[in-house]
Amino acid sequence: MSPMSFISYAGRLVVMFALASAIVVAPAAPAAAHTELIGMSPAAGSSVSAAPREVTLTFNQKVQPAGHGVVVSSPGGQRVDAGPATVRAAAVSVSLRELPTRGVYRVSYRVVSADGHPVTGSRSFNFVPPATATDSSSPTHPAASASPAGPSRPVRLRAGRGQAGAPGLAVVAGGGIAALVVLCGAVLGARRRRARRDR
Secondary structure, three states: OOHHHHHHHHHHHHHHHHHHHHHHHOOHHHHHOOOOEEEEEOOOOOEEOOOOOEEEEEEOOOEEEEEEEEEEEOOOOOEOEEEEEEEEOOEEEEEEOOOOOOEEEEEEEEEEEOOOOEEEEEEEEEEOOOOOHHHHHHHHHHHHHOHHHOOHHHHHHHHHHHHHHHHHHHHHHHHHHHHHHHHHHHHHHHHHHHHHHHO
16 A cells, blocks of 8 residues: 555544544533533422521522522412522522421422523422420320319219118108107097096
């Protein structure tokens, strides 16, 4: 092979290698530019005992909010986000109102990536506040309701004595009536005997 032919052959190899590299690398460029959510505070899927004051979403590159940007909803569907979302480079934050109840809160977002494509999605966190003093004191009600049962025993004893005394009074009264009948009979008998003697 002549030197000129070798140089021409090597040149063709270089061109073919460059084209193959461009074909392999070109599809990877759009994928690398795809905007994704990489973090949230409170963490997605976490349980928190203290109500957060704001929700922050962090993306892998700079974004701009679209529409409401970030919407946070209570378990009953009530919006608890306050005011428009604020953007700091790749982080989007929104302030929260006072959370009305415990349960799972849904965080929905819609932003625009650097190349103008919309990025939407949703995450959630669980709000589990600690038990209140009212909840801890509720078991004391059964004990309080048992206190009126104490005086019932003396009342029952008094009722028993009254019932036991009633038959005794009846016996005494019956005996007195019987004695009075006998006495009256004796008096009448004595008068009859005197009347017969006088005749």
